[in-house]
Amino acid sequence: MNKNYFKYLVRNRKLLIGFFFVLYLVISLFLFRIDRSREIFCSIVMTAVILSLGMAFVLPVLLFSFAMRRNSADVYFALPVSRKEMRLTSLLFAFALCYGYFLITVLIAWLLCGIGTVRLLHLAVILVFFAFVCAAMLVINSFLYLIGNNIPDGIIILAAYTMFPLFAVLAEDLIVSNLIAGNMILVNPAKAWILSPISVLVTNCIAVIDFRLADFNIPYFAAGVLYAFIGWFGLKKEFDERKSERAEHISDHPLAYKTIINCYAALFSLLFASSLVHYPEAEYVVAFVMLLGCYIIATFLYQRKLKLEWKSLALFGAEVIISLAIMVVGWNTRGFGLADQIPLSQGDTLTYEYYLMADQDDLGRGKDMSMNEVHEAYVGFTLAVKTDRIEEHQEVIDLMESYRKKAIDNYYARKEQEYSGYLRTMNSRNGNSILEYTYPTFAPISEEDLRIINRYAEVTVNCYEYYEKWDEEPEKLLEDYLDWRAHQS
């Protein structure tokens, strides 16, 4: 650390420091109420976290922009300070602001509304953990910013890398939805969130603030540490060994536009390919053409010239072909085998849910969604089986599995949803749902099979018409309904 440089940073930004401090306190403590409450304290802390993380994006831009302009690079790199000292001093200054404001705000919040409701240990854990989060985000963002050679590129590159995991998560959800029958929902967070440093750090931050240490995600923590290391060593390389003549040039770093454009192109190729294999329609081919257009425009914009290299086009072509190949294989292997999987562990509960808008006279005949008839009966059930009781329920499980497999077959045969209702399977553990499949392309369960299911779970039939006509209760159990229907006819 260089004391003189630190003093200069403080002296030169006095107004900014003061202004942000006041703004920080006002926004964070806006939620303050007179009554001492843990919830209020946690809300204030979360607000402070958000503000500090926002500063962790802004401060690297403010402190390292001098390296991106030729005339300021001439002045700063000629100073009697080593690059290492300059880097460390800038980071320390940024940390002092980011974390310092947070620390003051949280301590004030604790004194005003946390004493008695928030233990000292809890407070200490929050302060220590957020110090790590703050430091990690500062080094990561500084590294990403310095990949650029000029200020606009640096900001775009930082934004692109920050946003990429969000797009990856959305793409993951859509690809899974397209490729795996049952629109599989992972109740746990999408895997792609682990690509986001801010997500992995903030997720655990929230668990720490709420003191839900059981929810502290170890893989996320490990990922956060890894990102911090990458940020630290990347920043060291990008700043200490930076060629100052790069300032104001086109950003030609290997991790700059070429990587970003191709990563986004590959992601969207996978997404469009999954949609194309699911719905082989012309509009998805058009989507690829539009993606190519965006790819070409992005390449022109970053190169600042109208020159298209065949290598770039070949790379794009390869991304599209590989994406299509992956998705075709995925479709033909029924979602890489994931569509047929219901992995169960000891202690899990397997649940089947069924609901159908059926014909009153035949509960195994579903109502066409386009028809508007009144003789409707709504049949449904929930069958939950713990793993230790599977043997006893083998008959009904085999029955349900046959309907589930039929629904999966319909999906991969690209059949449309015909009936109003759904078939759903769920895995849950300790009362929490961990895996869910919902099959819109299901086939209605016959009355005979409903009778078998009725031996293991309560099958109910709702028939509002009978309720309105004969003042009967609208919901009946299956056997009661069938007897009653027999009497009516």
Next chain:
Amino acid sequence: MLKAEQVSKSFGDTAVLRDLTIEIPDKTIFGLVGINGAGKSTFLRLAAGVYQPDQGRITLNGQDTLKEDAVRKDISFVADEAYYPLGATLGSVASLYESMYDFDNALFETYCGMFELNRKTPMANYSKGMRRRASIILALCTHPKLLLLDEAYDGLEPLARLQFKRILAQRLEEEEITVVISSHNLRELEDICDSFGILENGTIQRHGDLLESKGAINKYQMAFEQELTKEDFKGLDILRFEKEGRVIQMVVRGEERAVMQVLQEHQPLFTDVLPVTFEEMFLYELEQRGDRS
């Protein structure tokens, strides 16, 4: 002493400096000249520690200007384009120098008065010339041992140039200072520099004391009874030869007496000997290299 030892620097595929070696002694004002793109600014930035050489090193009094941070306290670099942050005043820019160097505030106030610069005025309100003056003043107030001016002299009006010339002369007397100035305006450099270096093809092609070097080149205007050609003056190092009938004008490198002896052999009807300016010397050197290549 500023010493460059086999310094090479490339930008991409373009080699700007190739094995450049030079020693610039203390207490000298060294004029670094060359055509556009010769590498003058690159050399100054290497000396200031802004750029990193691909090969070689530059030292000031034995200390590497890139690797040893403390030596940069004795170096002030004034670039061709002045830097100031948004909304900065001269005073706020000075705060950087105050923090990082042994900045002489009293001298700064004196120079501000001398050059009519108000430290509270935003730099954006200054003209280009005023910003140049401000940059040079800030550099001088750090009492550098090595002052590097990259075309910083250009654009100053005559009075300001005169004032700076006096300041530099005074500094040379009172302090151990070496000044390296790069400029295209050789007439201005001629007034102020006592040594020079011509940078071409990535190396220093010629360097030395300015007066001596100029003294070694003269322009001779002569008329003869018969028409003569360049071949008739084979023994002379002729930098330029122009002929109009029997009147010859040539620029020759060599001691005047020795040259006159050779010229007298052809019995000129009259001979005028004129000194060359720095600019002319530079042009003749370039032309000669162009002819040779």
